Amino acid sequence: MNTILNYSIGRKISLSLMGLFLCLFLIIHLIGNLKLFNNDLGLSFNQYSDFMSNNVFIKISSWILYFAILYHTIIGGYITYNNYKSRPIKYLIQKKNNISISSRNMGIAGSIIFIFIVVHMANFWWKFKFGNIPYIQYVRDIQSGYLASYEDVLPVLMNKNGHLIQNISNNYEIIYTYKNSYRVVSETFKNPFLVIFYGASMIAMSLHLLHGFKSAFMTLGLKINNLYGHIIHLIGWLFFGLLIPIGFASIPIYFYIVNFFTK
Amino acid sequence: MNINLKVWRQKNMNVVGSFVNYKLSNVNPNMSFLEMFDMLNEKLISQKEDPIAFDHDCREGICGACSMFINGYPHGNKHGVTTCQLHMREFTDNQTIVVEPWRAKAFPVIKDLIVDRSSLDRIISSGGFVSLNTGSARDANEILISKEDAEESLSAASCIGCGACVAACKNASAMLFVGAKIYQFSKLPQGKIEEKKRIKSMLKQMDKENFGHCTNTGACSAECPKEISLDVISSLNKDFIKSSF
Numbered sequence: 080m081n082t083i084l085n086y087s088i089g090r091k092i093s094l095s096l097m098g099l100f101l102c103l104f105l106i107i108h109l110i111g112n113l114k115l116f117n118n119d120l121g122l123s124f125n126q127y128s129d130f131m132s133n134n135v136f137i138k139i140s141s142w143i144l145y146f147a148i149l150y151h152t153i154i155g156g157y158i159t160y161n162n163y164k165s166r167p168i169k170y171l172i173q174k175k176n177n178i179s180i181s182s183r184n185m186g187i188a189g190s191i192i193f194i195f196i197v198v199h200m201a202n203f204w205w206k207f208k209f210g211n212i213p214y215i216q217y218v219r220d221i222q223s224g225y226l227a228s229y230e231d232v233l234p235v236l237m238n239k240n241g242h243l244i245q246n247i248s249n250n251y252e253i254i255y256t257y258k259n260s261y262r263v264v265s266e267t268f269k270n271p272f273l274v275i276f277y278g279a280s281m282i283a284m285s286l287h288l289l290h291g292f293k294s295a296f297m298t299l300g301l302k303i304n305n306l307y308g309h310i311i312h313l314i315g316w317l318f319f320g321l322l323i324p325i326g327f328a329s330i331p332i333y334f335y336i337v338n339f340f341t342k
Numbered sequence: 343m344n345i346n347l348k349v350w351r352q353k354n355m356n357v358v359g360s361f362v363n364y365k366l367s368n369v370n371p372n373m374s375f376l377e378m379f380d381m382l383n384e385k386l387i388s389q390k391e392d393p394i395a396f397d398h399d400c401r402e403g404i405c406g407a408c409s410m411f412i413n414g415y416p417h418g419n420k421h422g423v424t425t426c427q428l429h430m431r432e433f434t435d436n437q438t439i440v441v442e443p444w445r446a447k448a449f450p451v452i453k454d455l456i457v458d459r460s461s462l463d464r465i466i467s468s469g470g471f472v473s474l475n476t477g478s479a480r481d482a483n484e485i486l487i488s489k490e491d492a493e494e495s496l497s498a499a500s501c502i503g504c505g506a507c508v509a510a511c512k513n514a515s516a517m518l519f520v521g522a523k524i525y526q527f528s529k530l531p532q533g534k535i536e537e538k539k540r541i542k543s544m545l546k547q548m549d550k551e552n553f554g555h556c557t558n559t560g561a562c563s564a565e566c567p568k569e570i571s572l573d574v575i576s577s578l579n580k581d582f583i584k585s586s587f
């Protein structure tokens with residue numbers, strides 16, 4: 080392993096593997112976050128958030144994820160610096176012949192993403208972990224399916240882990256009590272600057288992945304000028320360049336608009 | 343036609359160079375870019391000035407010597423040609439043409455537009471030998487090679503080692519050159535024997551010469567006068583992974 084990293088190609092291979100792992104994470108993270116759009120007073124998102132913060136498997140995965148982010152950032156930073164140094168005297172004029180903006184700015188887009196990750200962790204991860212989050216209680220009428228919620232309740236109807244479902248029903252109602260992560264998200268995105276920052280960061284991510292996804296496969300040996308190459312190019316463009324960044328960016332924008340009109 | 347030139351002048355490796363402006367009139371549009379430089383140099387010599395040093399040899403697009411970075415492109419803005427095959431008719435009357443040497447840490451400037459590209463030679467020699475039986479002529483059909491493999495190998499072998507790929511790359515990476523030089527062998531049965539060793543030692547030398555990492559942007563292939571495909575880089579990556587296990 081150590082010897083592979085002594086080669087420039089080896090370093091790129093490790094970078095691409097971590098990058099693809101991060102791409103996989105993005106898909107899972109987005110699918111989870113889309114629960115914010117469910118029309119259920121935040122119940123499914125709070126359940127998801129509760130699951131994420133208590134599952135052992137998720138905990139281990141998240142440490143792997145932190146490692147991947149740091150590794151990718153450090154090696155990416157090293158490679159960018161090393162590449163910059165490979166041409167000590169720049170050209171007076173250098174035209175970019177058909178070379179995409181995306182591929183030229185991997186380091187810059189990556190740095191923006193890294194700043195974003197730090198801000199994002201401070202906004203949510205830190206608050207969910209250490210903040211004082213209000214509890215919310217859901218009541219469902221079993222027969223009509225009607226859901227109601229009471230905010231700012233005390234966490235009384237919970238088991239000793241502090242998070243579970245209590246069935247105090249007399250066959251008509253089930254009560255759930257959760258930390259109200261949904262409200263933390265909703266309130267965070269009342270700040271217009273943060274919404275703009277999130278949107279801009281997703282543009283940077285789109286740029287990074289428009290080239291990055293396909294490039295990672297090329298680093299791993301995929302020829303780009305054949306059918307498989309074109310398919311990977313298309314997936315990278317459509318999903319990682321377009322749909323996934325739009326999916327993420329739509330969350331802050333949605334909450335900002337909803338909060339704006341329900342003031 | 344009349345042209346304005348802005349050319350990099352540098353006395354030797356140890357001093358800092360700078361751009362100098364020249365005006366040249368009565369340039370024949372059918373001259374090659376190098377012939378235009380000959381004309382300029384004659385003028386400089388007759389004025390008792392130091393002529394501009396530039397690399398050239400075959401002047402027919404096969405040796406790769408004529409390195410010039412012209413108006414932002416290696417070998418100028420014409421697809422698939424070397425500087426000696428670029429003609430003045432590609433430019434307009436009174437145009438300003440900026441001419442720079444290849445820029446890379448691995449290509450130090452020797453004088454004016456001449457750079458030291460021996461780093462590429464050292465990569466080649468680090469590749470070592472290829473096992474071939476010598477002696478009397480062998481039967482041509484003794485080792486069968488498919489048409490496709492032969493074609494692919496030969497098209498990679500058309501690399502003339504000019505270094506335009508390094509010059510064009512934002513990272514000054516030599517991966518297209520090294521990829522082509524490895525691909526021409528790895529497509530053929532004769533090249534398989536020393537393959538692992540060759541890949542490792544050529545890549546080690548490449549890194550030692552301070553070429554950058556590859557970002558897969560494709561600038562190299564777009565500027566290569568021999569239109570070497572970007573796929574030789576993917577192929578090199580794959581062969582590197584295979585040779586590591």
Ligand code: HEM
Nearest residue numbers: 095098101102152155185186189190193291294295298557
């Ligand atoms: C959501 C997070 C991220 C994902 C999914 C991601 C994904 C990728 C992928 C797939 C590649 C292509 C690897 C290759 O070319 O072989 C890549 C390259 C790169 N990434 Fe990231 N990345 C992320 C975050 C970052 C961050 C935070 C940085 C930090 C500065 C960064 C810096 C780079 C750099 C410098 C490159 C290499 C460019 C080159 O080849 O020269 N990335 N990334």
Ligand code: SF4
Nearest residue numbers: 501502504505507566
């Ligand atoms: S790959 Fe193309 S640009 Fe690079 S050295 Fe060979 S011929 Fe020149």
Ligand code: FES
Nearest residue numbers: 401405406408426
């Ligand atoms: S002088 Fe030989 S390729 Fe131009």
